[in-house]
Amino acid sequence: MKKILITGAAGFIGLHLAKKLSGYCKVDLIDNFFRAKKDSEFKEIIKKKNVNFINYNLLKKIKIKKQYDYIFHLAAIVGVNNVISKPYDVLDKNFKILENIIQFSLKQKRLKISIKNYWQNTINPLIYVKKII
Numbered sequence: 001m002k003k004i005l006i007t008g009a010a011g012f013i014g015l016h017l018a019k020k021l022s023g024y025c026k027v028d029l030i031d032n033f034f035r036a037k038k039d040s041e042f043k044e045i046i047k048k049k050n051v052n053f054i055n056y057n058l059l060k061k062i063k064i065k066k067q068y069d070y071i072f073h074l075a076a077i078v079g080v081n082n083v084i085s086k087p088y089d090v091l092d093k094n095f096k097i098l099e100n101i102i103q104f105s106l107k108q109k110r111l112k113i114s115i116k117n118y119w120q121n122t123i124n125p126l127i128y129v130k131k132i133i
Protein backbone atom coordinates (compact mmCIF):
# COMPACT_ATOMS: atom_id res chain seq x y z
CA MET A 1 0.00 0.00 0.00
CA LYS A 2 1.42 3.41 -0.95
CA LYS A 3 2.17 5.85 1.89
CA ILE A 4 0.91 9.36 1.37
CA LEU A 5 1.25 12.58 3.34
CA ILE A 6 -1.28 15.37 2.83
CA THR A 7 -0.70 18.75 4.47
CA GLY A 8 -3.65 21.11 4.89
CA ALA A 9 -5.80 17.99 4.94
CA ALA A 10 -8.77 19.58 6.69
CA GLY A 11 -8.94 22.32 4.07
CA PHE A 12 -11.02 22.51 0.93
CA ILE A 13 -8.74 20.63 -1.46
CA GLY A 14 -6.95 18.52 1.19
CA LEU A 15 -10.19 17.11 2.57
CA HIS A 16 -11.40 15.90 -0.83
CA LEU A 17 -7.99 14.45 -1.69
CA ALA A 18 -7.82 12.70 1.72
CA LYS A 19 -11.30 11.26 1.20
CA LYS A 20 -10.32 9.85 -2.20
CA LEU A 21 -6.85 8.53 -1.37
CA SER A 22 -7.89 7.00 1.97
CA GLY A 23 -9.81 4.46 -0.09
CA TYR A 24 -6.56 3.17 -1.61
CA CYS A 25 -3.51 4.10 0.50
CA LYS A 26 -2.05 4.59 3.96
CA VAL A 27 -2.59 8.27 4.51
CA ASP A 28 -1.13 10.66 7.07
CA LEU A 29 -2.95 13.96 7.34
CA ILE A 30 -1.54 17.16 8.80
CA ASP A 31 -3.50 20.30 9.72
CA ASN A 32 -3.66 22.71 12.64
CA PHE A 33 -7.19 23.99 11.95
CA PHE A 34 -5.90 27.49 11.36
CA ARG A 35 -8.69 27.91 8.85
CA ALA A 36 -10.57 24.66 8.45
CA LYS A 37 -12.83 23.04 11.04
CA LYS A 38 -12.83 19.47 12.32
CA ASP A 39 -16.23 18.85 10.74
CA SER A 40 -18.15 15.57 10.55
CA GLU A 41 -16.72 14.69 7.12
CA PHE A 42 -13.17 15.09 8.40
CA LYS A 43 -13.95 13.09 11.56
CA GLU A 44 -15.28 10.22 9.39
CA ILE A 45 -12.05 10.13 7.35
CA ILE A 46 -9.74 10.05 10.37
CA LYS A 47 -11.72 7.14 11.88
CA LYS A 48 -10.40 4.86 9.12
CA LYS A 49 -7.72 2.33 10.12
CA ASN A 50 -5.33 3.37 7.35
CA VAL A 51 -5.58 7.08 8.20
CA ASN A 52 -3.44 8.86 10.77
CA PHE A 53 -4.15 12.47 11.73
CA ILE A 54 -1.39 14.71 13.05
CA ASN A 55 -2.51 18.02 14.53
CA TYR A 56 0.61 20.05 13.83
CA ASN A 57 1.61 23.61 13.09
CA LEU A 58 3.79 23.49 9.97
CA LEU A 59 5.43 26.77 10.90
CA LYS A 60 7.54 24.50 13.10
CA LYS A 61 10.18 22.14 11.71
CA ILE A 62 8.66 18.76 10.77
CA LYS A 63 10.06 15.95 12.92
CA ILE A 64 8.16 12.97 11.46
CA LYS A 65 10.50 10.03 10.87
CA LYS A 66 8.38 8.18 8.27
CA GLN A 67 9.09 7.81 4.58
CA TYR A 68 6.36 8.57 2.05
CA ASP A 69 5.79 7.69 -1.58
CA TYR A 70 3.96 10.93 -2.27
CA ILE A 71 3.50 14.24 -0.45
CA PHE A 72 0.67 16.59 -1.36
CA HIS A 73 1.41 19.99 0.14
CA LEU A 74 -1.83 21.96 0.47
CA ALA A 75 -1.37 23.72 3.80
CA ALA A 76 -1.30 27.46 3.38
CA ILE A 77 -2.79 30.62 4.74
CA VAL A 78 -5.29 31.64 2.08
CA GLY A 79 -8.44 33.74 1.98
CA VAL A 80 -8.98 37.27 0.65
CA ASN A 81 -9.44 38.77 4.13
CA ASN A 82 -6.12 37.38 5.37
CA VAL A 83 -4.24 38.49 2.27
CA ILE A 84 -5.67 42.01 2.28
CA SER A 85 -5.44 42.66 6.01
CA LYS A 86 -1.93 41.25 6.63
CA PRO A 87 -0.20 40.56 3.28
CA TYR A 88 3.39 40.47 4.60
CA ASP A 89 2.48 38.16 7.46
CA VAL A 90 0.68 35.79 5.03
CA LEU A 91 3.65 35.75 2.64
CA ASP A 92 6.13 35.26 5.46
CA LYS A 93 4.21 32.37 6.99
CA ASN A 94 3.48 30.65 3.67
CA PHE A 95 7.17 30.77 2.75
CA LYS A 96 8.10 29.38 6.18
CA ILE A 97 5.60 26.51 5.79
CA LEU A 98 6.96 25.81 2.29
CA GLU A 99 10.55 25.90 3.52
CA ASN A 100 9.72 23.37 6.25
CA ILE A 101 8.01 21.01 3.81
CA ILE A 102 10.95 21.27 1.37
CA GLN A 103 13.44 20.53 4.15
CA PHE A 104 11.33 17.52 5.15
CA SER A 105 11.00 16.35 1.53
CA LEU A 106 14.77 16.42 1.07
CA LYS A 107 15.02 13.64 3.68
CA GLN A 108 12.53 11.47 1.81
CA LYS A 109 14.08 8.69 -0.25
CA ARG A 110 11.06 7.38 -2.14
CA LEU A 111 9.40 10.55 -3.41
CA LYS A 112 8.31 10.30 -7.03
CA ILE A 113 8.10 14.00 -7.88
CA SER A 114 10.80 16.60 -7.85
CA ILE A 115 10.33 20.29 -7.22
CA LYS A 116 12.40 20.96 -10.33
CA ASN A 117 9.96 19.06 -12.51
CA TYR A 118 7.01 20.69 -10.83
CA TRP A 119 8.28 24.19 -11.44
CA GLN A 120 9.18 23.37 -15.01
CA ASN A 121 5.52 22.43 -15.33
CA THR A 122 6.38 19.04 -16.74
CA ILE A 123 4.36 17.21 -14.11
CA ASN A 124 0.73 17.81 -13.31
CA PRO A 125 0.02 16.64 -9.72
CA LEU A 126 -3.37 15.30 -10.85
CA ILE A 127 -1.55 12.74 -12.98
CA TYR A 128 -0.08 11.39 -9.75
CA VAL A 129 -3.49 11.02 -8.12
CA LYS A 130 -4.59 8.95 -11.12
CA LYS A 131 -1.41 6.81 -10.90
CA ILE A 132 -1.92 6.18 -7.18
CA ILE A 133 -5.49 4.99 -7.44
Ligand SMILES: NC(=O)c1ccc[n+]([C@@H]2O[C@H](COP(=O)([O-])OP(=O)(O)OC[C@H]3O[C@@H](n4cnc5c(N)ncnc54)[C@H](O)[C@@H]3O)[C@@H](O)[C@H]2O)c1
Nearest residue numbers: 008010011012013031032033034035036057058059075076
Ligand atom coordinates in the same frame (compact mmCIF):
# COMPACT_ATOMS: atom_id res chain seq x y z
N1 LIG B 1 -9.33 26.26 -3.52
C1 LIG B 1 -8.94 26.59 -4.74
O1 LIG B 1 -9.77 26.79 -5.67
C2 LIG B 1 -7.49 26.72 -5.09
C3 LIG B 1 -7.11 27.01 -6.41
C4 LIG B 1 -5.76 27.10 -6.72
C5 LIG B 1 -4.79 26.93 -5.75
N2 LIG B 1 -5.17 26.65 -4.49
C6 LIG B 1 -4.11 26.45 -3.48
O2 LIG B 1 -4.24 25.15 -2.89
C7 LIG B 1 -3.85 25.24 -1.51
C8 LIG B 1 -5.00 24.75 -0.62
O3 LIG B 1 -6.15 25.56 -0.87
P1 LIG B 1 -7.54 25.33 -0.08
O4 LIG B 1 -8.59 26.04 -0.85
O5 LIG B 1 -7.70 23.88 0.21
O6 LIG B 1 -7.26 26.18 1.25
P2 LIG B 1 -7.87 25.94 2.71
O7 LIG B 1 -7.67 27.21 3.48
O8 LIG B 1 -9.23 25.37 2.64
O9 LIG B 1 -6.88 24.81 3.28
C9 LIG B 1 -5.59 25.11 3.76
C10 LIG B 1 -5.42 24.33 5.03
O10 LIG B 1 -4.10 24.59 5.54
C11 LIG B 1 -4.19 24.61 6.95
N3 LIG B 1 -3.08 25.34 7.51
C12 LIG B 1 -2.80 26.66 7.41
N4 LIG B 1 -1.71 26.98 8.10
C13 LIG B 1 -1.25 25.82 8.65
C14 LIG B 1 -0.14 25.51 9.48
N5 LIG B 1 0.71 26.44 9.90
N6 LIG B 1 0.03 24.21 9.86
C15 LIG B 1 -0.83 23.25 9.46
N7 LIG B 1 -1.91 23.49 8.67
C16 LIG B 1 -2.11 24.77 8.27
C17 LIG B 1 -5.53 25.30 7.24
O11 LIG B 1 -6.03 25.03 8.55
C18 LIG B 1 -6.41 24.72 6.15
O12 LIG B 1 -7.12 23.57 6.59
C19 LIG B 1 -3.46 26.71 -1.26
O13 LIG B 1 -2.06 26.85 -1.45
C20 LIG B 1 -4.21 27.45 -2.34
O14 LIG B 1 -3.60 28.69 -2.66
C21 LIG B 1 -6.49 26.53 -4.12
